[in-house]
Amino acid sequence: AGGGVTFGSETFAGRSRTVASFAGGDAELVTVRGDSCSGLPSDQFTxxxxxxxxxxxxxxxFVGCYxxxxxxxxxxGWYLGASVTGRSFAFVLRxxxxxxxxxxxxxTEQFTLGTWYHVAGSYDSTTMRLMVDGALVLTSTAQSGPVMYPTxxxxxxxGAWSDDDEIHTMKGSLD
Structure with a gap:
């Protein structure tokens, strides 16, 4: 974890949770696997x-390999995060x-800063789905086949999506 990532506990959605807070700097992310997407699901996942x-x-x-x-x-690859407007949620995939x-x-569905949301993206090799707080927001069949991961x-x-020449960090908390 980078120096701007801290861990603590908060209560929301009816239970106490351990959360990671990201300060938003370029080094403030958690690298799960460096320079590789190998081993990640490709045919279907949520x-x-x-x-x-x-x-x-x-x-x-928020999380991804892209x-x-x-x-x-x-x-x-794919990532779950904010849209290019920075004010709505997005699921990006190829x-x-x-x-x-x-x-x-x-x-048109903008989030409120400081509010907890449950955000999910799913893909089954034919359909992408974006869900927020248990409600289906959008689907698309524009993508097909296994996820095309970069080699x-x-x-x-x-806490970001990051490649060789770009880092797009979030500022906020994840559980």
Whole structure:
């Protein structure tokens, strides 16, 4: 974990939880696996977090393994985080049957800073789904096939998405 990541406990959604708080600097993330997405699910998975943001940041990652490369369809892998507006949630993914990554988001549904949300993204090789607080927000069938993971330049991180030349950290807390 980077120097700006702290751990503590909070009570929300009816129970006491251990949370990680991210101060938002470039080194303030948790690297689970450096320079590799190997071993992550590719055909079907669901990822979810409890998140409370203290600052709106465009394309901030909460968790994922993603590399942005404009010369190769705009990205490979996936991440769950904030949209490019920084004010709504997003699930970003590229399937092997697609020419470009897709940011699944509903920018009309903006989150409130300082409020806890349960955010989830799922993919089953045909359909992407974004859910917030148990409600289905959006689906898309624009991606197909297993997740196209980058072979280099990405790392599996919590509190950001990060590749060889970009770091998009969040400022807030995760459970």
């Amino acid at each position: 990822v979810s977090v409890w998140v409370r943001l203290s600052e709106a940041r465009p394309a901030a990652g 590399r942005n490369d404009a010369s190769d369809g705009g990205g490979m 399937g092997e049957g697609s020419d470009a990554a897709l940011q699944l988001t509903d920018t 280099t330049g990405a790392r599996f991180v919590i």
